[in-house]
Amino acid sequence: MSLLTAEIASAGYGRATVLHDVDLEVPAEGRLAVLGANGAGKTTVLRTLSGLTRVEGSIRLDGRELVGLSPYRIAAAGIAHVPQGRGTFGDLTVRENLLVGGATRPSRAARAEADRWMERFPRLGERAARPASGLSGGEQQLLAIARALMSAPRLLLLDEPSLGLAPKITAELFATLDVLCRETGTAMLLVEQNAQAALGIAEQAVVIESGQITLRGPAAELRDDDEVRRAYLGV
Ligand SMILES: Nc1ncnc2c1ncn2[C@@H]1O[C@H](COP(=O)(O)OP(=O)(O)OP(=O)(O)O)[C@@H](O)[C@H]1O
Numbered sequence: 001m002s003l004l005t006a007e008i009a010s011a012g013y014g015r016a017t018v019l020h021d022v023d024l025e026v027p028a029e030g031r032l033a034v035l036g037a038n039g040a041g042k043t044t045v046l047r048t049l050s051g052l053t054r055v056e057g058s059i060r061l062d063g064r065e066l067v068g069l070s071p072y073r074i075a076a077a078g079i080a081h082v083p084q085g086r087g088t089f090g091d092l093t094v095r096e097n098l099l100v101g102g103a104t105r106p107s108r109a110a111r112a113e114a115d116r117w118m119e120r121f122p123r124l125g126e127r128a129a130r131p132a133s134g135l136s137g138g139e140q141q142l143l144a145i146a147r148a149l150m151s152a153p154r155l156l157l158l159d160e161p162s163l164g165l166a167p168k169i170t171a172e173l174f175a176t177l178d179v180l181c182r183e184t185g186t187a188m189l190l191v192e193q194n195a196q197a198a199l200g201i202a203e204q205a206v207v208i209e210s211g212q213i214t215l216r217g218p219a220a221e222l223r224d225d226d227e228v229r230r231a232y233l234g235v
């Protein structure tokens with residue numbers, strides 16, 4: 001059985017419907033990339049999975065229906081969301097940012113877990129008591145990912161983690177992401193405009209255009225697809 005099975009008949013905001021018939025599956029510890037141009041509906045997919053939109057359909061995590069649950073309950077069920085842009089609270093310290101991610105855990109366990117993250121990534125540790133806004137873009141993304149993993153999720157939703165990062169920093173961040181998800185057995189649903197980076201880390205991928213899925217398959221096959229190469233790989 002898949003970890004996540006989403007059959008989104010429609011989803012949107014108020015009267016505006018953005019997604020139509022978006023079906024997604026993520027196996028346990030699997031990795032799915034969602035590719036698409038500006039405004040295609042990628043963020044809306046993640047927001048829908050997190051319970052932040054109006055949705056018709058079914059979204060099941062380990063067989064449990066999530067549609068109708070509050071965002072808090074969805075997070076507690078095992079879905080963590082790294083939002084688009086700077087997914088950190090700039091005014092909070094690095095430590096406080098991590099502790100926000102551990103809010104569903106007892107505070108002692110959360111503090112110990114935050115310490116472990118800061119030992120593992122000394123750059124975060126050095127800045128434990130400083131505002132997160134002082135970190136570089138790549139460090140902020142790392143902090144946002146660490147914060148999401150603080151809740152020990154089953155599924156990590158990532159919204160364009162490469163946005164605004166130089167290619168070398170993106171490569172480093174994705175390598176770290178790969179290791180972290182492997183170690184913790186966390187599945188990944190990765191939204192990206194950077195198809196090169198996303199197809200390098202994902203197993204399966206879908207392309208979304210105007211709120212609908214227009215292409216799906218193994219990441220390796222999409223990398224060789226002429227249309228994907230033209231539209232998203234610039235080759
Ligand atoms: N809060 C909202 N209310 C109404 N419409 C919205 C809202 N947020 C997004 N939309 C619309 O939904 C569509 C999809 O937006 P979405 O942010 O999901 O796209 P995206 O693929 O993530 O784009 P980008 O690459 O720019 O992040 C767009 O037409 C957008 O205008």
Ligand SMILES: [Mg+2]
Pocket residue numbers: 042043044084159
């Ligand atoms: Mg977006």
